[in-house]
Amino acid sequence: MQTIWLTGAEWLAVLRIGLGLWWLESWRHKDKAAWFERGTGIAWAADVAGKHRWEFVRGGFGVVVTPRPKAMAYVVVYAELALGLGLVLGLLTPIALAGGLLLNLLYLVLMIHDWAEQGQNAMMALISLVALLGMSWQVWSLDNLWGLFL
Template sequence: MQVVHSYGLSAAQCLAVLRIGLGLWWLESWRHKDKRGWLQRGTGIAWAKGVAEKHRWTLVRGSFDRLVAPRPTSMAYVVVFAELALGLGLTVGLLSPIALVAGLLLNLLYFVLMIHDWAEQGQNLMMALISLVALLGMGWQTWSLDHLLHLFGA
């Protein structure tokens, strides 16, 4: 039985709206990035290095030094194209469960990195929460390519 709310959307459609909205949020994050700066001049990684150096947790500082600092160009591409892939995947609903888990992890990573900047925290926590709700509610079962292609039990 499909429950339809008084405003005309079923629970599955509400979850799809959340998934699509989250995808558009990731696309906006990708769109407003200075991609030339990130990919050619390393501005994003330089900014992250400054944040990591001042971070209160030694785990964050050490992890940045071990994982990101030795490969700044690769990591810049990972961040820029992860946001694009998440945005496209969630908006059209392709490989949604994978995108939701990846987005949740990326938002949690951003949350930990930006622990001192509460303006950024609201966005990261809200995006992580939407990812979790859409994942647990299987938000790919409506209005998605996953559903049309019968992927993930949709």
């Protein structure tokens, strides 16, 4: 269906690419030395999780993240890079969209009682869901070029 300037599939691709650029900006602006050498990102998240009113968040963080802060710092930082590249290039797009949705939901649940970036996480999760259900890899993507996820 043709809409203003672009087709519906092309607008979904614009949404997907914009979300990918958002993930790349999240990766770009992180102080990697602080995350990897000083552990500030994980330490901040541990502080938020430690005060969380929901036990499953405190307990889950304590089981999954606390024992391996350095590895989790790398997972978070490079997951954001991988999501950004996957969405901008349209490479393994459904996997990137599902992974981004999951990561945003994790961020949202962790910080639900905190001030940090709730609007951003909610909107990124919503865009991920719309782009996933709308099959935003149908145009302007390596997935489409290579015939993946038809």
